[in-house]
Amino acid sequence: MKATAAKLFFALAFLVTFLAQPTYTSAQHKPASSIPTADFIQPAELAASLQTTTTSKPLILQVGSHVLFAEAHIPASEYAGPTGQESGLQVLRDRVAKLPKDTSIVLYCGCCPWGRCPNIAPAYEQLQALGFTHLKVLYLADNFGANWVDKGYPVAKGR
Amino acid sequence: MMQRPHSANCSFLAVLVALSLATAAPHLRAQTQPSIPAHSKAKTAPDFTRSDLTGKPIHLSSYRGKVVLLNFWATWCEPCLAEIPRFSAWQKKYGAEGLQVLGVSMDDDSAPVQRVYRKYSLAYPVVMGDEHLGNLYGGVLGLPISYLIDPEGRIVVRYQGEPDLTQLEARIKALLPHPLK
Numbered sequence A: 001m002k003a004t005a006a007k008l009f010f011a012l013a014f015l016v017t018f019l020a021q022p023t024y025t026s027a028q029h030k031p032a033s034s035i036p037t038a039d040f041i042q043p044a045e046l047a048a049s050l051q052t053t054t055t056s057k058p059l060i061l062q063v064g065s066h067v068l069f070a071e072a073h074i075p076a077s078e079y080a081g082p083t084g085q086e087s088g089l090q091v092l093r094d095r096v097a098k099l100p101k102d103t104s105i106v107l108y109c110g111c112c113p114w115g116r117c118p119n120i121a122p123a124y125e126q127l128q129a130l131g132f133t134h135l136k137v138l139y140l141a142d143n144f145g146a147n148w149v150d151k152g153y154p155v156a157k158g159r
Numbered sequence B: 001m002m003q004r005p006h007s008a009n010c011s012f013l014a015v016l017v018a019l020s021l022a023t024a025a026p027h028l029r030a031q032t033q034p035s036i037p038a039h040s041k042a043k044t045a046p047d048f049t050r051s052d053l054t055g056k057p058i059h060l061s062s063y064r065g066k067v068v069l070l071n072f073w074a075t076w077c078e079p080c081l082a083e084i085p086r087f088s089a090w091q092k093k094y095g096a097e098g099l100q101v102l103g104v105s106m107d108d109d110s111a112p113v114q115r116v117y118r119k120y121s122l123a124y125p126v127v128m129g130d131e132h133l134g135n136l137y138g139g140v141l142g143l144p145i146s147y148l149i150d151p152e153g154r155i156v157v158r159y160q161g162e163p164d165l166t167q168l169e170a171r172i173k174a175l176l177p178h179p180l181k
Helices: A002-020 A043-051 A066-071 A086-096 A120-129 B006-028 B078-097 B111-120 B131-136 B165-175
Strands: A059-062 A104-108 A134-138 B049-051 B057-059 B067-073 B099-105 B126-128 B145-149 B155-160
Touching: A066 B131, A086 A120, A104 A120, A120 A134, B049 B126, B067 B078, B067 B165, B078 B099, B078 B111, B078 B165, B111 B126, B145 B165, B155 B165
Parallel strands: A059 A104, A104 A134, B067 B099, B099 B126
Antiparallel strands: B049 B057, B067 B145, B145 B155
16 A cells, blocks of 8 residues: 555655656757756866867857857867757758768857757757767766856857 | 566665756756845846847936846846736836846847747836947846846845746835835
8 A cells, every 4th residue: 555655755746757757859959958968068077178279179069149259269179050949950960061971170159047048959969870980979968058167167259 | 467576666665866967957056146246235127228139228327216127138048037927017016116137138139139028018217238238237248137126226136047936026015115005
């Protein structure tokens, strides 16, 4: 009897929790959680690599909002988005069209908390589909302001 | 009737708990604590003038005497879309008591903003933002961001991320200049 009650309680709790989550449809976006953590690069690691003069620098692409890019972005990064929309994915495809498939590329967005970002997963999946083999995604848990700018990492402004 | 073995019951519960946590986890950190300056250090909200979606000029300073909820958002920002219906409901509910909600869209162009504005029948004005307005407010580098501004034009609270809407509504009610009795 107790076990049945407990099962019912947990089943109800699960149902409530599940229904409380936003649903992701193709009209919305692929969740960033679909990106394997092995392909993450942490902000501190990327910031450190930007300081070195010995290693070759990756191509860094911001795939989110152009307004937020204009406010602040990683120096030498380029704008190629917003990849949550087809028009932005086309911008990304055009940018990488002539690059060798083994080009080191770092993607980032930081418009929203990681789990809510509409841009990063479509960009990652697009470049994977195009055959790029050296992809990394900058893991920004909260947003670009909190996890990059506020940490004192280098920033550039403008479009 | 066959009884399910105890270990099967435990496995069932464990799977349910794990699934609950897995579905909730990405959203648990989305709600953030507000940033509240000490009253004596409260900064005056930077003034700006922008046209709303109908072309009417909006001066932030013209809302002096009202409580202003200044909400930076965008149409591609899922947590933003989750909260704006509540803001619209508050505008209708507390507008006569002195609340003014003002949306600042950080979208790159106004077409999707117009669509969302109509879809949600927003009861408050929305202006288009840009990097200059973002920088004026110390950097809008992640959405949503909301500022609660008191009738004297001072920033009372800054919310980065999704606020606790119940707590935010209570703060608004406490600041209203013309509360209904």
